[in-house]
Amino acid sequence: MEKLLTYGKNIDLDIEKFLVQNIPTEFREAMLYPIKTGGKRIRPTLVLLSAQAVGGDINSALPVAVAYEIAHNTTLIFDDIIDKGETRRGVPTLRKAFGEVTSLLVGLKYREAVVRALEQAPQFLRLIKVLTRTIDEILEGAMLEVLFERGIRENEPFINSKRRPNVDIDDYFYMIDKKTAALFRASCESGAIVGGGTEEEITALRSYGTNLGIMFQITDDYLDIYGDEELIGKIVGKDIMEHRIANIVVLLSMKKMDEENRNKLIGVISKQETTKEEILDAIKMIKSTNVEKEVFEILDSYKVKLKEALKPLKQTEAKLILENIADFVTSRQF
Amino acid sequence: MEKLLTYGKNIDLDIEKFLVQNIPTEFREAMLYPIKTGGKRIRPTLVLLSAQAVGGDINSALPVAVAYEIAHNTTLIFDDIIDKGETRRGVPTLRKAFGEVTSLLVGLKYREAVVRALEQAPQFLRLIKVLTRTIDEILEGAMLEVLFERGIRENEPFINSKRRPNVDIDDYFYMIDKKTAALFRASCESGAIVGGGTEEEITALRSYGTNLGIMFQITDDYLDIYGDEELIGKIVGKDIMEHRIANIVVLLSMKKMDEENRNKLIGVISKQETTKEEILDAIKMIKSTNVEKEVFEILDSYKVKLKEALKPLKQTEAKLILENIADFVTSRQF
Numbered sequence: 001m002e003k004l005l006t007y008g009k010n011i012d013l014d015i016e017k018f019l020v021q022n023i024p025t026e027f028r029e030a031m032l033y034p035i036k037t038g039g040k041r042i043r044p045t046l047v048l049l050s051a052q053a054v055g056g057d058i059n060s061a062l063p064v065a066v067a068y069e070i071a072h073n074t075t076l077i078f079d080d081i082i083d084k085g086e087t088r089r090g091v092p093t094l095r096k097a098f099g100e101v102t103s104l105l106v107g108l109k110y111r112e113a114v115v116r117a118l119e120q121a122p123q124f125l126r127l128i129k130v131l132t133r134t135i136d137e138i139l140e141g142a143m144l145e146v147l148f149e150r151g152i153r154e155n156e157p158f159i160n161s162k163r164r165p166n167v168d169i170d171d172y173f174y175m176i177d178k179k180t181a182a183l184f185r186a187s188c189e190s191g192a193i194v195g196g197g198t199e200e201e202i203t204a205l206r207s208y209g210t211n212l213g214i215m216f217q218i219t220d221d222y223l224d225i226y227g228d229e230e231l232i233g234k235i236v237g238k239d240i241m242e243h244r245i246a247n248i249v250v251l252l253s254m255k256k257m258d259e260e261n262r263n264k265l266i267g268v269i270s271k272q273e274t275t276k277e278e279i280l281d282a283i284k285m286i287k288s289t290n291v292e293k294e295v296f297e298i299l300d301s302y303k304v305k306l307k308e309a310l311k312p313l314k315q316t317e318a319k320l321i322l323e324n325i326a327d328f329v330t331s332r333q334f
Numbered sequence: 335m336e337k338l339l340t341y342g343k344n345i346d347l348d349i350e351k352f353l354v355q356n357i358p359t360e361f362r363e364a365m366l367y368p369i370k371t372g373g374k375r376i377r378p379t380l381v382l383l384s385a386q387a388v389g390g391d392i393n394s395a396l397p398v399a400v401a402y403e404i405a406h407n408t409t410l411i412f413d414d415i416i417d418k419g420e421t422r423r424g425v426p427t428l429r430k431a432f433g434e435v436t437s438l439l440v441g442l443k444y445r446e447a448v449v450r451a452l453e454q455a456p457q458f459l460r461l462i463k464v465l466t467r468t469i470d471e472i473l474e475g476a477m478l479e480v481l482f483e484r485g486i487r488e489n490e491p492f493i494n495s496k497r498r499p500n501v502d503i504d505d506y507f508y509m510i511d512k513k514t515a516a517l518f519r520a521s522c523e524s525g526a527i528v529g530g531g532t533e534e535e536i537t538a539l540r541s542y543g544t545n546l547g548i549m550f551q552i553t554d555d556y557l558d559i560y561g562d563e564e565l566i567g568k569i570v571g572k573d574i575m576e577h578r579i580a581n582i583v584v585l586l587s588m589k590k591m592d593e594e595n596r597n598k599l600i601g602v603i604s605k606q607e608t609t610k611e612e613i614l615d616a617i618k619m620i621k622s623t624n625v626e627k628e629v630f631e632i633l634d635s636y637k638v639k640l641k642e643a644l645k646p647l648k649q650t651e652a653k654l655i656l657e658n659i660a661d662f663v664t665s666r667q668f
Contacts (some may be wrong), residue, residue: 022470026479026496056456077443082435099490101416101480107413109473111445125459132449136356139443143358146435156433162360
């Protein structure tokens, strides 16, 4: 699986090339910061593997891979502005390191750099339509995510007044399809398009990407509650701290709680400032409902769908790697 | 000239249609707010007139007109976030009325709605390239604008450390070409493209749009110092209040001041909070340098270029209106 990771990492120089175009030189450092702080390069890897899986040329797919890594970073920059995120990948977020205004301008420039990269690829017309629909979906997901939160956002009376009173599992799946799966879906679909895949192959990889994206988000949610901080390199309970009720583990566990405990948990999630102790208490309460097995069953069902989706593709090394990525993504011990 | 205004105003229903697509219904009100608070619809008018001026069909040009009004509003939404703007068109700005996070999400959605509108037009491939290049230019202009400011932005150490120590007239013209003229240029160019104009006609309208946009910005700068608050419906001295040295009247007048007065003026522009009295004093100081005539000469030179640019076009009613728009834009008593 190490080989897989090196796939995506080699595109960093290309990414940087597009990011420093059309900006005053003063902004260079801020433009490059999100890319230089790392990331797993999963989406560009998916673009390249999808192109290969349909027999396409990896060089034509490179600008598309670049585009989707920049698109991914665009969403991170704006997520951090929305959630006032302070740390990402173990270092200060762009907004924390460079300020809100710089962060906004850089994020907006990233959005345009995506198109500049995509313009270098064959089939630009079709690719740009996929990209726009995708960003539109991600934004719909981001809007839903704030509506699904608990607690009061400072200076946001509009959002506070519009919050959805009930969030169920169907709402959750709709939201993560937009927020997370859309970009996985688009990466695979676009790789297949630029690789010259048939319509059947393109549809197959779209479906594969959707299922992988959903598995990715469920794993993220799972690790937020069950993860080992040292192993995953992230704070556990971040969703609780950031008022997110739309975590699959939280939603499933609430269904198993009595009303008193459920209200207690919602109370912690809604609190403006929570102590580490309160978060660990909430996690203990969630864990006591034993929804782990249920989460793994859901993940397994998506893995079945994911393998099913790949069936129309010819047997290639790329296809084999795509199949195995599901294990890689759900382990996420990196 | 009244007829000209009704041109653009009739597209509001079409604009609204694109804005409410792909959003949770809770965000409808916020999405429609910027459009419902008015605006002169100059850019869509330019799209439609440019299409007509090359003999094109107005119906095919409509989605492009819609796209450019939405694009214009996108820039206003982000400008207000960057400058913490509180009032626009006589009412609270989107961020003031709905909060920062909603304002950011709405602004990002506007950016995507532009493409959805453009997708409805013939020649989408060429139009999307013009659009992306244009937004990229506007963002470069926005970056330059903050670098050109005087004073210290709160929580923005990066920007504060990167400010350009000297801003001259050449920097000014480069910046306003990106910040303001780019969108006028793209509106005219895109109208000519969708109208099926020849390459010569498209180039002519591009050049016309550039010159009109520069005249528009110079007039804006002029009115900020010389305007009558009641007539223009805006606060005079907003540029001084918001730390902008890159106003053509300010730049020209500083060249005529002795060092003491120049430092005094820069002092007021740099001040975190200025009183109405300080602003009126600064305006008096600027006016005493008598650069009015110089500004009018510059405007006249652009008017000559603008009329020159239109020469390759056939004599039509649309061309006549385009010629007269320059007077309309520079009067701006509305």
